[in-house]
Amino acid sequence: MSFAFALQARDKRARAGLMQTAHGTVETPVFMPVGTAGTVKAMTADAVRRTGATIVLGNTYHLMLRPGAERVARLGGLHRMMDWPGPVLTDSGGYQVMSLSKLRRIEEDGVTFRSHIDGAAHRLTPERSIAIQRELDATISMVLDECTPFPATHEQVRASMELSLRWAARSKAAFAPRSGYALFGIVQGGVHPDLRAASAAGLAAIGFDGTAVGGLAVGEGQAAMFEVLDATEPALPADHPRYLMGVGTPDDMIGAVARGIDMFDCVIPTRAGRTARAYTRSGVLNLRNARFADDAAPLDPDCGCPGCTRHARAYLHHLFRASEMLGPMLLTWHNLTYYQDLMADLRAAIVAGRFDARAAAIRAAWEVGDTR
Amino acid sequence: MSFAFALQARDKRARAGLMQTAHGTVETPVFMPVGTAGTVKAMTADAVRRTGATIVLGNTYHLMLRPGAERVARLGGLHRMMDWPGPVLTDSGGYQVMSLSKLRRIEEDGVTFRSHIDGAAHRLTPERSIAIQRELDATISMVLDECTPFPATHEQVRASMELSLRWAARSKAAFAPRSGYALFGIVQGGVHPDLRAASAAGLAAIGFDGTAVGGLAVGEGQAAMFEVLDATEPALPADHPRYLMGVGTPDDMIGAVARGIDMFDCVIPTRAGRTARAYTRSGVLNLRNARFADDAAPLDPDCGCPGCTRHARAYLHHLFRASEMLGPMLLTWHNLTYYQDLMADLRAAIVAGRFDARAAAIRAAWEVGDTR
Numbered sequence: 001m002s003f004a005f006a007l008q009a010r011d012k013r014a015r016a017g018l019m020q021t022a023h024g025t026v027e028t029p030v031f032m033p034v035g036t037a038g039t040v041k042a043m044t045a046d047a048v049r050r051t052g053a054t055i056v057l058g059n060t061y062h063l064m065l066r067p068g069a070e071r072v073a074r075l076g077g078l079h080r081m082m083d084w085p086g087p088v089l090t091d092s093g094g095y096q097v098m099s100l101s102k103l104r105r106i107e108e109d110g111v112t113f114r115s116h117i118d119g120a121a122h123r124l125t126p127e128r129s130i131a132i133q134r135e136l137d138a139t140i141s142m143v144l145d146e147c148t149p150f151p152a153t154h155e156q157v158r159a160s161m162e163l164s165l166r167w168a169a170r171s172k173a174a175f176a177p178r179s180g181y182a183l184f185g186i187v188q189g190g191v192h193p194d195l196r197a198a199s200a201a202g203l204a205a206i207g208f209d210g211t212a213v214g215g216l217a218v219g220e221g222q223a224a225m226f227e228v229l230d231a232t233e234p235a236l237p238a239d240h241p242r243y244l245m246g247v248g249t250p251d252d253m254i255g256a257v258a259r260g261i262d263m264f265d266c267v268i269p270t271r272a273g274r275t276a277r278a279y280t281r282s283g284v285l286n287l288r289n290a291r292f293a294d295d296a297a298p299l300d301p302d303c304g305c306p307g308c309t310r311h312a313r314a315y316l317h318h319l320f321r322a323s324e325m326l327g328p329m330l331l332t333w334h335n336l337t338y339y340q341d342l343m344a345d346l347r348a349a350i351v352a353g354r355f356d357a358r359a360a361a362i363r364a365a366w367e368v369g370d371t372r
Numbered sequence: 373m374s375f376a377f378a379l380q381a382r383d384k385r386a387r388a389g390l391m392q393t394a395h396g397t398v399e400t401p402v403f404m405p406v407g408t409a410g411t412v413k414a415m416t417a418d419a420v421r422r423t424g425a426t427i428v429l430g431n432t433y434h435l436m437l438r439p440g441a442e443r444v445a446r447l448g449g450l451h452r453m454m455d456w457p458g459p460v461l462t463d464s465g466g467y468q469v470m471s472l473s474k475l476r477r478i479e480e481d482g483v484t485f486r487s488h489i490d491g492a493a494h495r496l497t498p499e500r501s502i503a504i505q506r507e508l509d510a511t512i513s514m515v516l517d518e519c520t521p522f523p524a525t526h527e528q529v530r531a532s533m534e535l536s537l538r539w540a541a542r543s544k545a546a547f548a549p550r551s552g553y554a555l556f557g558i559v560q561g562g563v564h565p566d567l568r569a570a571s572a573a574g575l576a577a578i579g580f581d582g583t584a585v586g587g588l589a590v591g592e593g594q595a596a597m598f599e600v601l602d603a604t605e606p607a608l609p610a611d612h613p614r615y616l617m618g619v620g621t622p623d624d625m626i627g628a629v630a631r632g633i634d635m636f637d638c639v640i641p642t643r644a645g646r647t648a649r650a651y652t653r654s655g656v657l658n659l660r661n662a663r664f665a666d667d668a669a670p671l672d673p674d675c676g677c678p679g680c681t682r683h684a685r686a687y688l689h690h691l692f693r694a695s696e697m698l699g700p701m702l703l704t705w706h707n708l709t710y711y712q713d714l715m716a717d718l719r720a721a722i723v724a725g726r727f728d729a730r731a732a733a734i735r736a737a738w739e740v741g742d743t744r
Contacts, residue, residue: 037696038690038691041696042701043698044678044702067665067686074668081684296446296447310417311453311455312447312453314439314443318410318439322409322439324413325697326411326414326416329701330416
């Protein structure tokens with residue numbers, strides 16, 4: 001089965017699509033749970049499936065350091081290792097090198113860095129990143145890019161974006177096509193519309209299977225992010241899946257879907273789940289709050305996850321107070337379920353041609369909820 | 373459905389039985405996973421069921437302190453709160469008061485102690501313990517006893533055992549019978565056969581639904597424990613379920629089943645699972661060991677748990693090295709599955725009249741395994 005993306009419906013700029021891959025079909029807009037080190041934290045693969053997730057993300061930086069890409073390959077690839085036969089997207093490692101590693105040095109050829117785990121020296125080039133992602137058996141690989149620091153001057157952003165474009169061309173050359181597998185480019189250019197447009201044009205000239213928007217959700221704020229999306233969207237190939245990397249909150253995602261984005265990944269639902277923060281249809285709840293101690297109601301009465309259908313808020317509160325692992329387990333499960341339900345909800349609204357109304361209703365429910 | 377226990381087979385002293393309760397039927401010998409604070413650590417209730425467990429244990433001491441027995445009652449009892457409709461046995465709180473709390477003072481009436489959580493003063497009497505277990509909606513309640521320190525003089529053990537007998541009588545008087553619910557007595561008497569026999573006789577005179585053997589697995593060693601069981605077993609009512617509290621390793625349990633014990637609980641499989649120790653058909657493996665880093669074999673090829681059927685040892689090793697929660701989750705699941713499989717194996721052997729041969733074969737497999 002070859003890699004393909006087909007739009008099924010549009011509602012203004014919002015899109016409902018179908019992405020076909022070697023490992024299964026994905027309905028978009030889609031949220032990809034983050035399985036950093038070959039596991040979505042606090043979840044079995046079976047539980048991830050039961051949230052409705054159809055594609056997960058792995059982090060090349062983490063996996064190359066531990067357990068090592070060659071080892072993952074010997075274990076049959078990421079799908080087999082983590083019991084996820086469905087599609088897997090891996091990032092290129094570039095972002096984590098910048099955010100996690102020590103003593104990194106960026107040169108034209110690539111980046112040298114020290115592992116945050118044991119200080120060992122490693123090197124990542126566009127070619128090496130693609131080779132690692134091949135070893136991981138990523139369904140969708142990402143080009144190596146430089147995640148431009150924010151803030152930066154226009155000239156700094158331009159130089160960084162142009163380096164990323166040269167790396168994108170080298171990534172493309174290194175990528176050996178396989179049926180049903182894909183390589184995505186990444187638009188950079190900071191908050192500057194002219195640089196974003198130049199980046200998108202450069203990527204289109206190289207030719208990719210999908211286009212990511214990178215370098216956002218790095219501190220610029222939601223308004224600036226939406227402005228960049230507004231400016232960038234017209235330059236993105238309409239027939240490509242579009243992936244907004246590292247985003248975001250439910251509100252961020254609704255705004256990005258409205259601006260033509262199809263794919264998301266973010267640690268927010270999993271990280272929040274481990275720290276007692278629940279995303280629900282009536283807003284965000286902190287389950288450590290004492291007012292839940294005797295609350296016999298379900299966390300979110302419209303949610304089908306085990307935490308909501310089988311337990312009371314008071315029990316979830318108790319689990320976090322008692323530092324029981326089941327608290328993070330159930331709340332991660334819930335948050336991921338909420339994210340999947342939200343994407344399905346938005347998709348249905350796009351297909352029905354009532355996206356704006358539905359988005360407004362979802363946001364209004366967060367406000368009228370007792371715990372926004 | 374009234375509480376009942378029926379022996380279905382005997383093989384020498386080993387017994388296969390059926391225990392009928394208000395919340396379901398339990399085949400014995402049985403291992404009860406420990407759900408200390410209303411959760412079997414690192415497991416959803418659904419996962420506990422999938423290990424084959426039919427009855428779980430809750431700790432009165434922990435639950436009375438947090439979330440509080442009245443709160444559990446308001447949430448519909450322990451079964452409903454933790455999504456475990458099956459039988460639940462609760463201990464009396466006495467053991468944990470001795471092992472966990474501070475500034476405890478034992479008097480004829482009961483024990484006063486300070487919570488290990490917040491230092492608050494609490495009081496536990498036989499009547500209060502029974503009332504709490506009723507609030508928790510325990511299927512099987514245990515009498516409050518004094519867990520005699522080990523070592524102790526014969527006279528100290530006698531005094532303690534006699535106090536426990538007086539508390540047992542008060543517990544019985546405080547227990548309001550309900551159909552399908554049960555109250556178990558606890559034999560004390562340290563390592564002294566005469567005191568064990570006196571304790572058993574005293575309990576029989578009071579009259580209980582089952583008999584526990586307490587005060588073992590407190591440092592006396594397996595040989596001494598088996599000696600006490602050998603000496604105590606003849607004094608135990610044959611038509612009662614017999615419960616060896618806080619035991620043990622697979623080897624301990626095989627030896628105890630051989631000596632006529634029907635029920636067990638222990639934190640070993642769950643605690644070991646969180647620290648990378650796996651109980652398998654070929655012995656104990658420490659999955660942190662570097663030699664598992666590239667081991668593509670299943671942890672235990674004859675086990676049906678997700679960790680064994682869907683993952684390689686190398687993946688489990690990676691999860692523990694990377695401090696991922698999924699490591700403890702999968703290994704707890706595995707260890708509990710192994711404990712359940714072992715009990716089912718022993719039960720089948722008793723029914724088939726070949727317990728000794730089967731026990732010897734199980735133990736031999738631990739020895740020939742590569743990792744004892």
